[in-house]
Amino acid sequence: MLSLHNIDIRYGNFLAVDGVSIALNNGEIGCLLGPSGCGKTSILRAIAGFESISNGQIKLRNETVSKPKHLIAPEKRHISVVFQDFALFPHMSVSDNIAFGLHKWKKAARIARVDEVLKLVGLPHIAKRFPHELSGGQQQRVALARAMAPKPDLILMDEPFSSLDAELRDELAKDIRNILKSENTSALVVTHDQNEAFAIADIIGVLREGQLHQWDDAYALYHKPVSRFVADFVGSGVFLNSRIDQDGNIECCLGKVKVDPSRLNGFKRGQEIELLIRPDDIEYDESSPIIATVVRRSFRGAQIMYELSLPGSAQTILCLAPSHNDHAVGESFGIRLDLAHLVMFAKS
Numbered sequence: 001m002l003s004l005h006n007i008d009i010r011y012g013n014f015l016a017v018d019g020v021s022i023a024l025n026n027g028e029i030g031c032l033l034g035p036s037g038c039g040k041t042s043i044l045r046a047i048a049g050f051e052s053i054s055n056g057q058i059k060l061r062n063e064t065v066s067k068p069k070h071l072i073a074p075e076k077r078h079i080s081v082v083f084q085d086f087a088l089f090p091h092m093s094v095s096d097n098i099a100f101g102l103h104k105w106k107k108a109a110r111i112a113r114v115d116e117v118l119k120l121v122g123l124p125h126i127a128k129r130f131p132h133e134l135s136g137g138q139q140q141r142v143a144l145a146r147a148m149a150p151k152p153d154l155i156l157m158d159e160p161f162s163s164l165d166a167e168l169r170d171e172l173a174k175d176i177r178n179i180l181k182s183e184n185t186s187a188l189v190v191t192h193d194q195n196e197a198f199a200i201a202d203i204i205g206v207l208r209e210g211q212l213h214q215w216d217d218a219y220a221l222y223h224k225p226v227s228r229f230v231a232d233f234v235g236s237g238v239f240l241n242s243r244i245d246q247d248g249n250i251e252c253c254l255g256k257v258k259v260d261p262s263r264l265n266g267f268k269r270g271q272e273i274e275l276l277i278r279p280d281d282i283e284y285d286e287s288s289p290i291i292a293t294v295v296r297r298s299f300r301g302a303q304i305m306y307e308l309s310l311p312g313s314a315q316t317i318l319c320l321a322p323s324h325n326d327h328a329v330g331e332s333f334g335i336r337l338d339l340a341h342l343v344m345f346a347k348s
């Protein structure tokens with residue numbers, strides 16, 4: 001459906017996007033995730049045809065729509081864009097907003113399609129209202145209905161949830177995913193919020209300073225990050241100063257971690273490394289000889305996130321424990337390391 005081949009985007013001499021390649025299949029929902037200024041919006045604008053590229057090419061349904069000095073106009077790309085502020089026309093009713101992109105359709109087909117997408121987004125009863133009479137969440141759904149109405153090949157969404165309440169965002173992200181999937185519509189969403197990315201996307205690209213670090217599903221980003229940046233940006237955790245001993249095992253403040261030699265690819269015996277420990281790698285275990293002390297805690301309902309110190313180590317670790325194991329700051333309890341995935345980086 002969509003492929004970007006090694007694209008660069010420049011603003012004068014500044015290289016804002018540097019050699020990015022991604023591909024999205026028909027019906028897939030992709031997401032570009034990264035901190036402010038990493039180039040997400042620039043990529044979205046280039047796909048929409050609002051921005052030119054200085055290297056590489058962009059293909060839609062296998063047709064090249066952008067390459068240096070060649071730009072197919074946005075209206076010829078069969079793409080719809082949902083903007084951050086929804087950009088609904090304030091003087092038009094909801095149904096007129098949705099019908100706006102259908103002016104070439106026959107009247108009966110147009111009316112039927114407006115009805116259809118309003119049902120799809122769960123708002124069949126608000127067709128006659130005006131945008132200012134809607135809640136933020138309803139405006140978001142109308143904006144999505146308007147984008148979906150012409151049956152575009154691809155929908156682009158730029159920070160679609162940023163103006164909504166935190167509680168609403170997660171719910172809406174899941175709903176929007178279901179709505180897009182119900183019509184097998186492909187979409188690419190831009191966000192800096194990983195929970196939104198996890199809730200909406202099949203595949204996520206993590207960007208930093210114009211470069212794509214990883215294009216993968218949420219599980220792989222969390223458990224098999226390819227760079228220290230991805231490991232740090234996605235999810236929480238700590239990088240424990242560790243060392244590979246002469247037997248090829250990892251020594252750290254939690255003891256010795258036995259490692260299958262095949263997993264030491266590229267690392268040498270005796271090398272200093274940083275070992276990624278996620279909060280879910282540390283288990284509460286009353287019978288363990290490793291005793292940790294609570295430095296900080298944050299109650300999260302079913303679980304408590306503990307920050308723990310260990311004897312003889314200046315580093316702290318995180319532990320996500322079931323909340324019936326309730327300990328105050330200063331108290332100690334036993335923990336066990338249960339590393340499902342070994343993620344390590346050469347010490348910089």
Ligand SMILES: Nc1ncnc2c1ncn2[C@@H]1O[C@H](COP(=O)(O)OP(=O)(O)OP(=O)(O)O)[C@@H](O)[C@H]1O
Nearest residue numbers: 011014016034035036037038039040041042043192
């Ligand atoms: N028109 C422009 N002229 C010059 N520099 C620009 C222009 N648009 C964006 N940039 C720069 O390019 C870089 C990428 O910007 P972009 O808006 O794509 O980032 P972003 O990841 O979407 O950020 P945010 O999350 O803050 O919207 C930034 O350093 C930005 O300052």
